[in-house]
Amino acid sequence: MRILKLQLPIPPDVMASLKTGDKILLSGTLYTARDVAHARLCELIRQGQPLPIPFADSALFYCGPSPTPPGKLCGAIGPTTSARMDPYTPLLLEHGLKVMIGKGPRSAEVQVAIRSHGALYLACVGGTSAMLTACVVSRATFLWPELDSEAVYRLVVQYLPCYVALV
Template sequence: MEMRRITTPLSDDVVGELKAGDKILLSGTIYTARDTAHKRFIDTLRAGGSLPFEIKGQVIYYCGPSPVLPGRAIGAAGPTTSGRMDVYTPTLLSLGLKGMIGKGKRSQAVKDAIVKHKAIYFGATGGAGALLSKAVLSYEVVAYEELGPEAVARLVVKDLPLFVINDIAGNDLYEMGMSGYRR
């Protein structure tokens, strides 16, 4: 399959060209955040505070890596199930979040927000944490260190292999893929 290389931060033009089913290789800076970090983001915003990093144009990776291995940038680093973040996601998209990396289905509210705010949702191969870790060049905790594996970290990645799941036209790779093989 043909692969396209893209780099963060993501522009509207690049996001607009991506279609559900495209295989891409992502490079640049991304941020890890999962369940508890998302809850804190929203609690912070509600209390009038600001997020621990500038979210505009950025990509969040739903990932809680295993501990950094000796001589490596990170431990295993695959995606967690994105759906648990759905209740928090539309708010982050309205603040300029451009991309999300995870695995699994999103709610209709998230898919609608992806279309509205011109964002993109990528799938990384769940359960391929060893393979995906090799695309990570650096790992640096930037917030909520006390959360351990759930801390927010800045990752620099090179050619992280991803599929486009939900695009700005409202397409969904899971629905497209399943309908072709349902008997």
């Protein structure tokens, strides 16, 4: 198993060299988004509005963090089931989404769309929140705070362990 330390944004030549099963220690900026945030992002696209998340430089993390206790940088983070985002993913890929982090399989349509857009789907190990949370360098509420754990949070991470699932 290859282990690579990568910084977002991942250069195209590095992206092209990745193989399924590679372990990535990922550093950079992630934006969390679950079901409702995905529906809202797609609604913005349909209305012709600009996308608030800079997809080119970051990764979308399918995650709803737990609340941040006092004295900590961030509540528990970890991947939620990616398949629930499948209906929204092709449209986001058309609008510049490059890297997704989640867990579990993707639909046939999403697999095709990921390959045709030269995108990357990384899997994190679910149920390893203590380990993943220790990689968080900073956390800020970015969009739609009224959604609570389903809001979009901007997380800066260092050496977040994930695995190449689709490339």
